Amino acid sequence: xxxxxxxxxxxxxxxxxxxxxxxxxxxxxxxxxxxxxxxxxxxxxxxxxxxxxxxxxxxxxxxxxxxxxxxxxxxxxxxxxxxxxxxxxxxxxxxxxxxxxxxxxxxxxxxxxxxxxxxxxxxxxxxxxxxxxxxxxxxxxxxxxxxxxxxxxxxxxxxxxxxxxxxxxxxxxxxxxxxxxxxxxxxxxxxxxxxxxxxxxxxxxxxxxxxxxxxxxxxxxxxxxxxxxxxxxxxxxxxxxxxxxxxxxxxxxxxxxxxxxxxxxxxxxxxxxxxxxxxxxxxxxxxxxxxxxxxxxxxxxxxxxxxxxxxxxxxx
Amino acid sequence: xxxxxxxxxxxxxxxxxxxxxxxxxxxxxxxxxxxxxxxxxxxxxxxxxxxxxxxxxxxxxxxxxxxxxxxxxxxxxxxxxxxxxxxxxxxxxxxxxxxxxxxxxxxxxxxxxxxxxxxxxxxxxxxxxxxxxxxxxxxxxxxxxxxxxxxxxxxxxxxxxxxxxxxxxxxxxxxxxxxxxxxxxxxxxxxxxxxxxxxxxxxxxxxxxxxxxxxxxxxxxxxxxxxxxxxxxxxxxxxxxxxxxxxxxxxxxxxxxxxxxxxxxxxxxxxxxxxxxxxxxxxxxxxxxxxxxxxxxxxxxxxxxxxxxxxxxxxx
Numbered sequence: 215x216x217x218x219x220x221x222x223x224x225x226x227x228x229x230x231x232x233x234x235x236x237x238x239x240x241x242x243x244x245x246x247x248x249x250x251x252x253x254x255x256x257x258x259x260x261x262x263x264x265x266x267x268x269x270x271x272x273x274x275x276x277x278x279x280x281x282x283x284x285x286x287x288x289x290x291x292x293x294x295x296x297x298x299x300x301x302x303x304x305x306x307x308x309x310x311x312x313x314x315x316x317x318x319x320x321x322x323x324x325x326x327x328x329x330x331x332x333x334x335x336x337x338x339x340x341x342x343x344x345x346x347x348x349x350x351x352x353x354x355x356x357x358x359x360x361x362x363x364x365x366x367x368x369x370x371x372x373x374x375x376x377x378x379x380x381x382x383x384x385x386x387x388x389x390x391x392x393x394x395x396x397x398x399x400x401x402x403x404x405x406x407x408x409x410x411x412x413x414x415x416x417x418x419x420x421x422x423x424x425x426x427x428x429x430x431x432x433x434x435x436x437x438x439x440x441x442x443x444x445x446x447x448x449x450x451x452x453x454x455x456x457x458x459x460x461x462x463x464x465x466x467x468x469x470x471x472x473x474x475x476x477x478x479x480x481x482x483x484x485x486x487x488x489x490x491x492x493x494x495x496x497x498x499x500x501x502x503x504x505x506x507x508x509x510x511x512x513x514x515x516x517x518x519x520x521x522x523x524x525x526x527x528x529x530x
Numbered sequence: 531x532x533x534x535x536x537x538x539x540x541x542x543x544x545x546x547x548x549x550x551x552x553x554x555x556x557x558x559x560x561x562x563x564x565x566x567x568x569x570x571x572x573x574x575x576x577x578x579x580x581x582x583x584x585x586x587x588x589x590x591x592x593x594x595x596x597x598x599x600x601x602x603x604x605x606x607x608x609x610x611x612x613x614x615x616x617x618x619x620x621x622x623x624x625x626x627x628x629x630x631x632x633x634x635x636x637x638x639x640x641x642x643x644x645x646x647x648x649x650x651x652x653x654x655x656x657x658x659x660x661x662x663x664x665x666x667x668x669x670x671x672x673x674x675x676x677x678x679x680x681x682x683x684x685x686x687x688x689x690x691x692x693x694x695x696x697x698x699x700x701x702x703x704x705x706x707x708x709x710x711x712x713x714x715x716x717x718x719x720x721x722x723x724x725x726x727x728x729x730x731x732x733x734x735x736x737x738x739x740x741x742x743x744x745x746x747x748x749x750x751x752x753x754x755x756x757x758x759x760x761x762x763x764x765x766x767x768x769x770x771x772x773x774x775x776x777x778x779x780x781x782x783x784x785x786x787x788x789x790x791x792x793x794x795x796x797x798x799x800x801x802x803x804x805x806x807x808x809x810x811x812x813x814x815x816x817x818x819x820x821x822x823x824x825x826x827x828x829x830x831x832x833x834x835x836x837x838x839x840x841x842x843x844x845x846x
Binding site: 237 | 552553557558559560561562563564566568569570571572573574575576577578579580581582602603604606607609613615616617619647648649650652653654655657659661662663664666668669671673674675736737752
C-alpha cells in the first residue's frame with residue numbers, strides 16, 4: 215500500500231465536511247476560509263509510542279488522544295475548532311490498525327465537527343502529530359496571562375484518573391476497557407464546549423496536560439501573579455479513590471496530566487455567572503483556590519501547608 | 531533541560547516577528563490574524579531520520595529541509611507563507627545539535643519572513659514535523675487540477691541533483707559540503723517567489739518532492755488529462771551530468787524527488803507572458819512537454835518512446 219492508497223483508504227471518507235474548506239486532503243496544501251474579523255488559533259501536539267502511550271494502546275485510542283490533546287489546547291483558548299492536519303509515522307502499514315485508528319479519529323472529529331484538511335504519512339517509529347486550527351472573534355481568545363489578584367481558581371471535572379491508568383499500564387498491568395480511569399486515559403474528552411462557554415468569563419485559562427500543579431503554576435507565572443490552592447477541594451473521581459485510596463489519589467490529581475480538564479481563573483464578582491453558566495455541565499467546575507499577588511503557587515491540605523510540589527509529567 | 535527551557539533556548543529568539551501574530555509560542559495555541567478576503571493555506575510534512583535523511587546530515591540541514599519541504603508545498607499553491615508550527619521528536623537533548631538545528635530553521639524562516647508560532651517538542655526517535663500556514667486572495671490558489679488540453683508543461687531549475695546526493699549518502703559515501711548536488715539535497719531552495727509570481731499564470735502546479743514523473747503524473751491525473759513529455763528537455767545541472775553521466779542523470783531527474791522545483795502548466799497563449807515574467811529568475815522554467823486530452827503521461831527521448839516510467843521515491 216503506498217501513501218496515496220493509504221490516504222485514500224483511511225483518511226478520505228468518514229470525516230466531517232465543512233463549507234469553509236475550499237480544498238482539503240489531496241493537493242500540496244489545504245485551503246480554508248476564515249470569516250471576517252476572526253483570528254486563527256493553531257496548535258500542534260505529538261504523541262510518540264512509548265513516551266506518551268504504551269505500545270499496546272488500541273489504535274482508536276491513540277488517534278483519539280492525539281486529536282483530543284489538540285482540541286483541548288484550542289478549548290483552553292476559548293476557540294472554535296475547525297480543521298486539523300495529521301502527520302503520521304508508521305513502522306509498517308497494518309490495515310487493521312489503520313482502520314481502527316481512522317475510526318477513532320473520525321469519531322472524535324465528528325463529535326466536534328473538525329475537518330481533516332491535510333497532513334503527511336511516512337515510514338518511521340510510531341508517532342502521531344496533529345496540528346489543529348480554530349478561530350476566535352478578533353481579540354476574544356482567553357490567554358494564560360489574564361489572571362489578577364483575587365480571582366478565583368477553578369478546575370473542571372476530576373483530576374488524576376488518566377495518570378492512574380498510565381501508571382498502571384506503564385507498570386505492565388492490563389486494565390479492563392470499562393475501567394473509568396482507563397477510559398479517561400484512552401479516550402479523554404476535550405472540554406471544547408466548556409472552553410467556548412468560558413470565553414467571555416475566564417480571565418485566564420490552561421488545559422491540564424502535564425499536571426494540575428505545574429499547569430496552574432504556568433498560568434499564574436504567565437499572569438505574573440501567584441496563588442493559594444486547597445488540595446482537599448481538587449475534585450477526585452470515586453473510581454480513582456477506590457483504586458488507590460485518598461492519599462495517592464490526591465497525589466495523582468496534583469501531579470498527573472492527560473485528563474485534559476480546564477483550569478481557569480474568574481473574577482470573584484462573576485462567580486455567580488459561572489455557577490449559572492455551568493449548571494448543566496457534565497464536568498462542573500470546582501473552586502480550588504485563589505489568585506494572590508505574591509509569586510508562586512502554594513498548596514494547603516485541610517489548613518496545613520503541603521511541603522513539596524508534586525512532580526510533573528515530563529516530555530524530556 | 532526540560533521542554534520549556536528547550537523552547538526558550540532554541541525556539542524563542544532569532545525568528546521573524548510578524549504584526550499579524552497576535553500570540554506566538556508559549557501558550558496553548560498560537561493566534562494569528564488573516565486579513566479580509568483571504569484564504570488560509572496549510573500543509574504539514576514530516577521528515578524521519580533514516581527514511582528522509584541520513585542520520586549524519588547536519589542539524590541545520592535537517593531543519594532547513596523540513597521547512598523547505600513545507601514552504602515548497604505552499605509555493606506550489608501560489609500562497610504567501612506566513613507562519614509555521616514545529617513538532618520535534620528528539621531521542622535526547624543535545625544542545626549543540628539543537629543550536630545548529632535552530633540556526634538552520636531561523637535562517638530559512640528569515641529568508642521568507644515566516645514566523646514560528648507554536649508546536650511541540652517530545653522525546654522519541656528523531657523526526658521533524660512542520661505545519662506551514664500561508665494565505666492567498668480568496669479563490670486565487672493554483673491547484674493541481676487546472677491543466678487543460680494543449681497547455682504547455684514547464685519545470686523550474688534543474689532536476690535530479692538532490693536524488694544523486696541522497697543515493698550517494700544512502701550508500702555510505704561522504705560528500706563534500708561544496709558539492710552542488712549535496713547542497714541541493716541538504717539546503718533545497720523552496721520556489722516561494724516563483725510560486726507567487728506564477729499564481730495568475732499557471733493553470734495547474736505541483737512541487738516536485740517525490741519525482742518529476744510521478745508528480746507530473748499526479749498533476750495530470752488531478753486535471754483529468756494526460757501529457758507527452760520530452761526527456762531530453764528536462765533541465766540537468768552540469769554537476770549532475772559530470773558526476774554520473776548523461777544517461778544516469780536523466781534517470782535521476784525523472785525519478786528523483788527532493789529538489790523541490792515547481793512543475794506547472796501554462797496556456798499556450800500565455801507562453802510569452804511566462805518568458806517575460808521569469809526573465810530574471812535564477813531557476814528559469816523550461817518547457818518539457820504538453821498536456822493532451824488522453825489520460826497518462828508518456829515520455830520520449832529524442833523522438834523515441836521511453837518504455838517504463840521511472841520509479842518514484844516512496845515514503846512507504
